[in-house]
Amino acid sequence: MALSDYSVLIREFHVDSLGHVNNATYLALLEEARWEVITGNGYGFSEVQKRKKGPVILEVNLKFLKEIRLRETITIKTEMADYKGKVGHIKQTILKEDGSVSAEALFTFGFFDLQTRRLIDPTPEWLKAIGM
Numbered sequence: 001m002a003l004s005d006y007s008v009l010i011r012e013f014h015v016d017s018l019g020h021v022n023n024a025t026y027l028a029l030l031e032e033a034r035w036e037v038i039t040g041n042g043y044g045f046s047e048v049q050k051r052k053k054g055p056v057i058l059e060v061n062l063k064f065l066k067e068i069r070l071r072e073t074i075t076i077k078t079e080m081a082d083y084k085g086k087v088g089h090i091k092q093t094i095l096k097e098d099g100s101v102s103a104e105a106l107f108t109f110g111f112f113d114l115q116t117r118r119l120i121d122p123t124p125e126w127l128k129a130i131g132m
Contacts, residue, residue, distance in 0.1 A: 006033040020067040033076040043129030059108035
């Protein structure tokens with residue numbers, strides 16, 4: 001289920017000494033896109049703080065396919081793969097301007113209670129935030 005397309009212009013602070021986006025920066029850009037999805041669907045950082053419940057990443061599989069260089073505009077496609085019980089999967093694809101795939105990521109995530117420090121079943125508000 002497609003959630004959003006998020007575009008980013010790669011700037012100087014995104015690139016490393018090799019002249020392309022550093023591997024850790026890929027993760028930061030993917031997280032930025034995920035926050036845009038849930039914030040746009042009514043469950044941003046302020047809701048996480050207020051409700052004391054929010055997303056937590058449990059695992060990531062990230063494949064680097066083509067380098068991203070300075071001043072390229074990329075598009076990050078975010079889509080829900082599945083959500084069973086307390087654990088779900090979000091797929092994110094980074095596309096270059098020509099439409100080719102730069103990276104693919106599959107995130108395993110859960111919904112976390114900040115007070116009990118445990119995974120919990122998703123609430124209706126959280127399901128809405130992730131487009132389910």
